[in-house]
Amino acid sequence: MTSGKVEFSYAERCTASDCSELKDSTAPNWPDVPFDAICASNADCDATSPAFFSRKRLAKIDTYVWSAATSAFAAVDTWELTQQYLDGGDIGDSTDQTLTLKSLKHTGKNGTAISLDPATFTYDMRPNRVDGDRDDILPLTKPRIRTVTSETGAITDVTLTDQECVRGSNMPTAEDDNTKSCYPQYWHINGAKEASIDWFHKYRVTDVVTSDPTGHGATMESHYTYSAPAWHYNDSPFTPADERTWSIWQGYRTVTATQGTGSNLSKVTSVYLQGTEPRCRRLGTHTRPDGDTRRGQRQGSALPVLPLPAPGRLRPPQPAGKHSPAPDRCLRPTSGSRSRRSCASGSH
Numbered sequence: 001m002t003s004g005k006v007e008f009s010y011a012e013r014c015t016a017s018d019c020s021e022l023k024d025s026t027a028p029n030w031p032d033v034p035f036d037a038i039c040a041s042n043a044d045c046d047a048t049s050p051a052f053f054s055r056k057r058l059a060k061i062d063t064y065v066w067s068a069a070t071s072a073f074a075a076v077d078t079w080e081l082t083q084q085y086l087d088g089g090d091i092g093d094s095t096d097q098t099l100t101l102k103s104l105k106h107t108g109k110n111g112t113a114i115s116l117d118p119a120t121f122t123y124d125m126r127p128n129r130v131d132g133d134r135d136d137i138l139p140l141t142k143p144r145i146r147t148v149t150s151e152t153g154a155i156t157d158v159t160l161t162d163q164e165c166v167r168g169s170n171m172p173t174a175e176d177d178n179t180k181s182c183y184p185q186y187w188h189i190n191g192a193k194e195a196s197i198d199w200f201h202k203y204r205v206t207d208v209v210t211s212d213p214t215g216h217g218a219t220m221e222s223h224y225t226y227s228a229p230a231w232h233y234n235d236s237p238f239t240p241a242d243e244r245t246w247s248i249w250q251g252y253r254t255v256t257a258t259q260g261t262g263s264n265l266s267k268v269t270s271v272y273l274q275g276t277e278p279r280c281r282r283l284g285t286h287t288r289p290d291g292d293t294r295r296g297q298r299q300g301s302a303l304p305v306l307p308l309p310a311p312g313r314l315r316p317p318q319p320a321g322k323h324s325p326a327p328d329r330c331l332r333p334t335s336g337s338r339s340r341r342s343c344a345s346g347s348h
Contacts, residue, residue, distance in 0.1 A: 088141030
């Protein structure tokens with residue numbers, strides 16, 4: 001017999017009072033469930049690939065412990081999740097809404113049940129795409145966390161950066177020469193048959209401030225700065241070869257955290273391995289084995305895979321005055337190809 005048990009309870013991802021049946025006429029009540037991707041067995045459907053989604057959402061978590069006195073499980077804790085759909089306002093209906101956690105309520109049940117005030121969450125809506133004034137493409141607006149109010153009333157306020165990339169005035173030099181917080185990605189824009197390159201934002205946390213609204217507790221402040229973002233080439237076999245680009249996030253080389261208020265401050269700078277080669281890019285235009293000509297793409301499997309430091313790991317400290325130069329992984333011969341890459345100065 002196990003000594004503990006956890007039960008998960010689910011509810012429909014539905015906004016109506018009657019969620020008994022999902023069908024064509026009620027599909028708008030399930031805002032983020034792709035009803036058009038549901039295909040009954042032996043039915044004639046337009047589906048061209050597998051689709052993975054759920055009609056359910058997590059509604060409650062109950063924990064129990066085995067009681068030898070009663071030979072049964074006794075309730076210990078319950079967490080109730082309240083969700084809400086937030087509308088990005090891109091298209092004027094519910095089909096682009098996003099399910100978010102609105103509150104989390106904890107109830108202790110060992111003896112007389114005691115419920116705490118729920119922890120609550122608010123969000124800012126931010127565009128995912130680097131939108132243009134006249135590109136006729138939706139900005140794909142989605143929620144990001146803004147505030148968390150704890151069970152005891154403390155308010156944590158999270159500040160994110162504005163969009164760094166702006167079409168026409170502040171964009172990366174190229175897909176393979178990117179030191180900004182936005183990245184390229186191929187997708188089927190506006191339902192187009194062929195995928196095209198587009199750019200998407202990455203937001204950074206700059207400030208996290210926790211305060212006591214009663215004024216009795218000290219305010220805790222954390223501020224963050226970053227340098228040297230890195231993007232890696234997407235070698236995934238699940239991505240079509242002609243849709244691969246420098247879209248894999250490898251983190252920042254350094255992150256500086258300043259904590260405290262007034263003159264009572266602490267400052268820590270962490271240096272991270274990014275798991276990337278020195279900044280590398282193709283020279284000029286070359287032709288891929290499949291006949292496609294484009295700048296900055298790898299040539300299939302012509303370039304060998306070399307072990308690289310895992311991204312996100314802290315870089316070991318180096319003795320003062322010593323530096324281990326990054327190995328040259330760029331100028332490599334490729335089998336049956338005259339293609340080559342160049343190395344710009346930099347470290348990984």
